[in-house]
Amino acid sequence: MYVIAHGGAGSAIEEPGPRQAVLDEAVAAGRDAETPLDAVVETVRVLESSPRFNAGVGGSVQSDGVVRTDAGVMTSDREVGAAASMPGVEHASEVARLVMEETPHVCVSGVHAVDLAAASDIEVETDLWSDRTREQWADEEPPANDDVLAQLRWLRDDFGGAPEGDDSPGDGASAGSDAHHESDTVGAVASDGETVAALTSTGGRWRALAGRVGDVPQVGSGFFCTHAGGASSTGAGEDIVRVTLARRAVDHLELGRNPQQAAELAIEEFEDITESSAGVVVMDAEGRAGSAFNSDAMQTGRHANEE
Numbered sequence: 001m002y003v004i005a006h007g008g009a010g011s012a013i014e015e016p017g018p019r020q021a022v023l024d025e026a027v028a029a030g031r032d033a034e035t036p037l038d039a040v041v042e043t044v045r046v047l048e049s050s051p052r053f054n055a056g057v058g059g060s061v062q063s064d065g066v067v068r069t070d071a072g073v074m075t076s077d078r079e080v081g082a083a084a085s086m087p088g089v090e091h092a093s094e095v096a097r098l099v100m101e102e103t104p105h106v107c108v109s110g111v112h113a114v115d116l117a118a119a120s121d122i123e124v125e126t127d128l129w130s131d132r133t134r135e136q137w138a139d140e141e142p143p144a145n146d147d148v149l150a151q152l153r154w155l156r157d158d159f160g161g162a163p164e165g166d167d168s169p170g171d172g173a174s175a176g177s178d179a180h181h182e183s184d185t186v187g188a189v190a191s192d193g194e195t196v197a198a199l200t201s202t203g204g205r206w207r208a209l210a211g212r213v214g215d216v217p218q219v220g221s222g223f224f225c226t227h228a229g230g231a232s233s234t235g236a237g238e239d240i241v242r243v244t245l246a247r248r249a250v251d252h253l254e255l256g257r258n259p260q261q262a263a264e265l266a267i268e269e270f271e272d273i274t275e276s277s278a279g280v281v282v283m284d285a286e287g288r289a290g291s292a293f294n295s296d297a298m299q300t301g302r303h304a305n306e307e
């Protein structure tokens, strides 16, 4: 099985080694899977369980002090499932798969998605806080939860550009430090040499308005897959949605470009349109991989067809 995984597009961190080790472990878990769908879920599960990434445990905290998770998955036969805004769900990837396989719908959200997960024996009520997010949240001074408009005023300046922690090239008012690790969304694309699956999972963006949903569970934005191949995006979700970044990358595969060209072209177009920052990983049906980003850094792990 061929697999490429990413740990989010953002600023370079001082010690990338430990995160790279988790990414490599995640790809190793996916390599042993039987199908591309199993492979992306196995890969992303490892990343969701690591507090080093902004997905599952360690996910970003929303304005009301709650961590909510989102994920989306798609296979090359255009089966799609997504789940959004789930408190207490570590493996949003599993809920996205559940929505795809067991419901007639494409996306389920909030407490209803959590109920569906619990009824299907997916673990819920997990403590998604990490030491890092607990410490960072302690420095915040959010307005009271029942004053939504005050919360909106409090958080508004953080958005409209690159995710916080990413100082290139967006115009985010809070750019410049990687303190929140909020750009460390995770994703994977896998291929058995014939069929493909793509999956993305996140805690969203730091102190986003409670209930905010970004690109990750939106088909074509955070993830996309056809017979040509699949893509998983990361970065400023509000901007990724405006250009449907994953769809754009896969379109380039459909037009005959290789995965590296497809990733680069999609990011160039994204930057031209939004002046914001993002990254994308791409794998075609033969298992050849490519990746591109216009942030300072994006860590990937891969076991790809190098032919």
Ligand SMILES: NC(=O)C[C@H](N)C(=O)O
Residues within 6 Å of the ligand: 008, 009, 163, 182, 183, 184, 185, 202, 203, 204, 205, 213, 214, 215, 216, 233, 234, 235, 236, 237, 238, 240
């Ligand atoms: N950094 C990220 O990738 C965050 C994610 N794209 C979101 O906006 O929810």
